[in-house]
Amino acid sequence: MNVISDKLQVEGNRWIGTRTVRPDGADKVTGRAAYAADNTMPGMIWGKVLRSPHAHAVIRSVDTSKAEALPGVKAVVTARDIVDFPVDKSVMLGIQDMRWMCRNVMAREKALFHGHPIAAVAAINEEVAAEACRLIEVDYEVLPHVIEIEDAIRPDAPILHDFLKHEGKPSNIAGTMTAKLGDVEAGFAEADVIVERTFRTRPVHQGYIEPQACTVSYAADGRATIWSSSQGQFMVRAMTSLLTGVPQSNIKAIPAEIGGGFGAKTIIYLEPLALLLSKKSGRPVKMVMTREEVMRATGPTSGSFSTVRIGAKKDGTIVAAQGTFYIQAGCLPGGPLRGPVGCAFAPYEIPNVLSVGFDVVSNRSKVAAYRAPGAPLGAYAAECVLDEVAEKLGMDPLELRLKNSAKPGSKAAYGATFGKVTFEETVEAIRTHEHYKAPLERNPRPGVRRGRGVASGFWYNAGGESSAQVNITEDGNVLVTTGHPDVGGSRASIANVTAELLGIEHGRVSVQIGDTSSIGFSNLTGGSRVTFASAMVVTQSTEKVITQLRERAAKIWKIDPEAVTWENGEARPAGPNAGQFPPLTLKELAAKANEMGGPIGAGVQLNTQGADPGFATHVVDVEVDVDLGIVRVLRYTAAQDVGRALHPSYVEGQIQGGVVQGIGWALSEEYLYDRQGRLDNAGFLDYRMPVCSDVPMIEPVMLEIPNPKHPQGVRGVGEAPIVPPLAAIANAVYDALGKRFYSLPMSPPKVLEALEE
Amino acid sequence: MTDIRYLAPRSLEEAVSAFAAAQGAARILAGGTDLLVQMRNGVVKPGLIVDIKKIAEMTEIAETPEGGFRIGAAISGATLAEHPRFGKAWPGVLEAINLIGSKQVQGRASPGGNLCNGSPAGDSVPAMIAAGAVVTVQGPNGRRQMPVEAVPAGPGRTHLAPGEIVVSFTLPPRPAGSGDAYLRMIPRTEMDIAVVGCGVSLTLQGGTVTAARVGLGAVAPTVLLVEDAARALIGSRLEEEALEAAAAACRAACRPINDKRGTIAYRIKVAGVLLKRTAAIAAQRAGGN
CATH class of the missing domain: 3.30.465.10 (Uridine Diphospho-n-acetylenolpyruvylglucosamine Reductase; domain 3)
Incomplete structure (x- = not known):
């Protein structure tokens, strides 16, 4: 379903808003697309990582002599080879602190989780490399470990880092974040109804299909080339440079096709190790993680332990909201506090808000970004409490949301004063949707109960740095280069925009992703920013190209460039006064490019602004098998303000994908550890992501309310859809069973146990 | 190497x-x-x-x-x-x-x-045991x-x-009025390993069970033949009491562990539920209902 509110930006469009064939589609369905692990080079050798078998241990010594002596071994690296960033001085790259990154890619003083890299080996093949890893002798002093948040914040918990202090004492609380508005206690004093609940969620993995992989070739002249799969080749270059000491100008990072990232590939694990192994061995080095390594050692997102309290007046006016969010960081600081602290109450205009987050370290792999990092954790707690508030007030849960929705000029606790706010529209879209109004058969069969739930969500969205180059080829076609790995169909959207602006056939536009040496700096593919930002720089580049084309035509016709217009892929005299000339097509102008001034092309590099936030409201029907405790999702409808859907298929895909990940989070995904602190389900069999048959067709309702700050009206869409599902499903399960669950996942044993209480 | x-x-x-x-x-x-x-x-x-x-x-x-x-x-x-x-x-x-x-x-x-x-969780094994293979x-x-x-x-x-x-x-050869079925509990709908698996084979004559075998998986160190459950079914017309007795026999036979796939309490409860559901399908296939 597609609701378009502003005809102005739609009428007359030939390509924008249409479902063109994606530029990378044929390669992907025929198996030709080259992912990171597909790269090979002459003389290439294989790198492997030795990982800690302990959850927490002092590394007394690492003896690599036997490994180095094994025939076929070409290089060994340890923490000594990685640039050390002392713990007392922060060095930031974006949101990543190099003090923690250098300790994450290779354990330094201590092994902090089961799977923490201890050393890396390069050898003539994978088997020899694996054998060499077994020959490395590590002297560990095993320490008591701590896994769960509630254990980690106890006064007697094993402390991971002596240098981290909270309230003056060594602590596993690495930092806090507060968002405040008004006086929350005064607000609660006015409330007629107050609901306070405590919630728990488990860490969940991004679950991308493609494991981390790279090939790095360090040449004799000190220049390195990196082929890897990431959400940002410039991030790969910068972080590898910082961790190895090789200057950025000497590193070329080439982005491979990416087999999913969902935030996780905004940091690196292997590239610095492979570079150092290549430097030592003089050979190109390839490293590919196994699925088990991915699960054990790459970031999931945080688990959480949260308390939310909301107070409202009898008429439904929310007067105060308070949230306390303990968020897992993994073994090193840096949990996504900004997600729950800033987003939990952001859809609502609430005069008094106090939202506090705590960053808690424990002996787990360091968390990485995951789609709207942290926001689902806050929304889960806040939106479940809102459901209870609505119930106590005897109000429809969507009416309660509408009554309190943020409006233009509303101030959010995280600091923003909203401009255009489109939250109400998402609530209204669900409230009036056939799904919400359809009768629900509550007991279709013996032992089966059904329920319906709703929830909303907010995500900041982002702009930031992007670069583009638009070149006209000698034969009059178009090549667009951007600096963003394409995780969600961004090339397809960019092709639509460029063909639209130039007024030419879609098939004449090729879109490619440049490496770090062929396009200007472009920030990560993340924050729901790429289509927003790259459409902006591509638009400006294309407009410059059109200006050049008009100038060339003017030169040929010997008239003023102002007297030339560009229409339907041709230069034409602007009016009868401009003179009588037959139109000049793009092909004709390209053929005359050199004689009329040289190659035609333009690039733009910008720090893009104006990415307004995203809002979403979802409704879900669930069915519970009360004898087995299994919850199945029967029907799901997700409404979201998408700004402008440049390519509707990939906007729908973003919404559907986010919802499915939310379903897994709510019902089945969790990290399980044994008593020694070892991950017990490091694979897709027992780490239960939903499979196709577990989920219904998710119906996206795209509300096309153009973002006035963007040339095509684009608004980021990738992250908001994972924010509401946790609470929407929990609320639906309550509706089915009359029992509220305050911890995720709502797995069958947990549901059955609760039903028997 | x-x-x-x-x-x-x-x-x-x-x-x-x-x-x-x-x-x-x-x-x-x-x-x-x-x-x-x-x-x-x-x-x-x-x-x-x-x-x-x-x-x-x-x-x-x-x-x-x-x-x-x-x-x-x-x-x-x-x-x-x-x-x-x-x-x-x-x-x-x-x-x-x-x-x-x-x-x-x-x-x-x-x-x-x-x-x-x-x-113990192999899916074909309880069905083969129920079949008397x-x-x-x-x-x-x-x-x-x-x-x-x-x-x-x-x-x-x-x-x-x-x-x-x-x-x-x-x-073995199938007498008229026979049917078998296998059900497993998995958290997903496919691509998973049984938390509990149950195979039932029945022969009915005039609505009365004349032969029955029950195999139960993932509830003990080995897949089990649950003879007590079969005995509870034989001679019955699959009345609720008989099914409950067979379910109870399945629960009693369980010697499961707590692991990443399920808890002891969950597996025991589910063994009984699956017995009833599997028997119902087997009976329907036998044409006895």
């Missing part, structure tokens, strides 16, 4: 002699859907792999003179599904084999491998037969003697 020898003999004798000669350093390869995973995880490091798929008897489906079926141990679930009559006689056994893994896995995975892997085993000392339930010895272990290979499964 270890070298692995690979043999693909054409005769059982050749396979048994190579397998026995390797003295435990060999592994049998049928579909390989467990073996290759275990090798990759470093759980097993065989010096010799004996691929038995080229031995005719091991991939045959034969209808016995008595009216039963003898199926080769190395046959894939997908091939078995293509047989025109097997699935009509033993729908429960067939659906159990074809619940294993994905479509791709079902094109390789075999009932013999599922049994010899020794997992008997395996033919060949070893250095010749052939012998044993009921399926006598094969598993514990997680990853069997009662096969050194050098013995499971050759085929023989399923």
Whole structure:
């Protein structure tokens, strides 16, 4: 379903808003697309990582002599080879602190989780490399470990880092974040109804299909080339440079096709190790993680332990909201506090808000970004409490949301004063949707109960740095280069925009992703920013190209460039006064490019602004098998303000994908550890992501309310859809069973146990 | 670095002699859907792999003179599904084999491998036990037969003697009014491993159960034949009391563990639920309801 509110930006469009064939589609369905692990080079050798078998241990010594002596071994690296960033001085790259990154890619003083890299080996093949890893002798002093948040914040918990202090004492609380508005206690004093609940969620993995992989070739002249799969080749270059000491100008990072990232590939694990192994061995080095390594050692997102309290007046006016969010960081600081602290109450205009987050370290792999990092954790707690508030007030849960929705000029606790706010529209879209109004058969069969739930969500969205180059080829076609790995169909959207602006056939536009040496700096593919930002720089580049084309035509016709217009892929005299000339097509102008001034092309590099936030409201029907405790999702409808859907298929895909990940989070995904602190389900069999048959067709309702700050009206869409599902499903399960669950996942044993209480 | 020898003999004798000669350093390869995973995880490091798929008897489906079926141990679930009559006689056994893994896995995975892997959660095993299937085993000392339930010895272990290979499964003739079924509890809808699995085979005459067998998986170190559950059903007309008694017998037979796939309490409860649901399907297939 597609609701378009502003005809102005739609009428007359030939390509924008249409479902063109994606530029990378044929390669992907025929198996030709080259992912990171597909790269090979002459003389290439294989790198492997030795990982800690302990959850927490002092590394007394690492003896690599036997490994180095094994025939076929070409290089060994340890923490000594990685640039050390002392713990007392922060060095930031974006949101990543190099003090923690250098300790994450290779354990330094201590092994902090089961799977923490201890050393890396390069050898003539994978088997020899694996054998060499077994020959490395590590002297560990095993320490008591701590896994769960509630254990980690106890006064007697094993402390991971002596240098981290909270309230003056060594602590596993690495930092806090507060968002405040008004006086929350005064607000609660006015409330007629107050609901306070405590919630728990488990860490969940991004679950991308493609494991981390790279090939790095360090040449004799000190220049390195990196082929890897990431959400940002410039991030790969910068972080590898910082961790190895090789200057950025000497590193070329080439982005491979990416087999999913969902935030996780905004940091690196292997590239610095492979570079150092290549430097030592003089050979190109390839490293590919196994699925088990991915699960054990790459970031999931945080688990959480949260308390939310909301107070409202009898008429439904929310007067105060308070949230306390303990968020897992993994073994090193840096949990996504900004997600729950800033987003939990952001859809609502609430005069008094106090939202506090705590960053808690424990002996787990360091968390990485995951789609709207942290926001689902806050929304889960806040939106479940809102459901209870609505119930106590005897109000429809969507009416309660509408009554309190943020409006233009509303101030959010995280600091923003909203401009255009489109939250109400998402609530209204669900409230009036056939799904919400359809009768629900509550007991279709013996032992089966059904329920319906709703929830909303907010995500900041982002702009930031992007670069583009638009070149006209000698034969009059178009090549667009951007600096963003394409995780969600961004090339397809960019092709639509460029063909639209130039007024030419879609098939004449090729879109490619440049490496770090062929396009200007472009920030990560993340924050729901790429289509927003790259459409902006591509638009400006294309407009410059059109200006050049008009100038060339003017030169040929010997008239003023102002007297030339560009229409339907041709230069034409602007009016009868401009003179009588037959139109000049793009092909004709390209053929005359050199004689009329040289190659035609333009690039733009910008720090893009104006990415307004995203809002979403979802409704879900669930069915519970009360004898087995299994919850199945029967029907799901997700409404979201998408700004402008440049390519509707990939906007729908973003919404559907986010919802499915939310379903897994709510019902089945969790990290399980044994008593020694070892991950017990490091694979897709027992780490239960939903499979196709577990989920219904998710119906996206795209509300096309153009973002006035963007040339095509684009608004980021990738992250908001994972924010509401946790609470929407929990609320639906309550509706089915009359029992509220305050911890995720709502797995069958947990549901059955609760039903028997 | 270890070298692995690979043999693909054409005769059982050749396979048994190579397998026995390797003295435990060999592994049998049928579909390989467990073996290759275990090798990759470093759980097993065989010096010799004996691929038995080229031995005719091991991939045959034969209808016995008595009216039963003898199926080769190395046959894939997908091939078995293509047989025109097997699935009509033993729908429960067939659906159990074809619940294993994905479509791709079902094109390789075999009932013999599922049994010899020794997992208490193997899907085809409870259905085979319920069916009363008997395996033919060949070893250095010749052939012998044993009921399926006598094969598993514990997680990853069997009662096969050194050098013995499971050759085929023989399923008995089906009297009129018979039906079988298999259900498993998994958190997902597919691509998962049974938290509890239950196979039931029934024969009904005039609505009364005259024969019954119940196999229960993932609730004990081995897949179980639950005779008490069968006894509760035999002679009944599958009234609620009889089903509840059979469910109680299943629950009583459980000796499960707490693990990442389920808790003790959950598995015990679910064993009873599945018995009732599986029996209902088997009875419907038997035409007795």
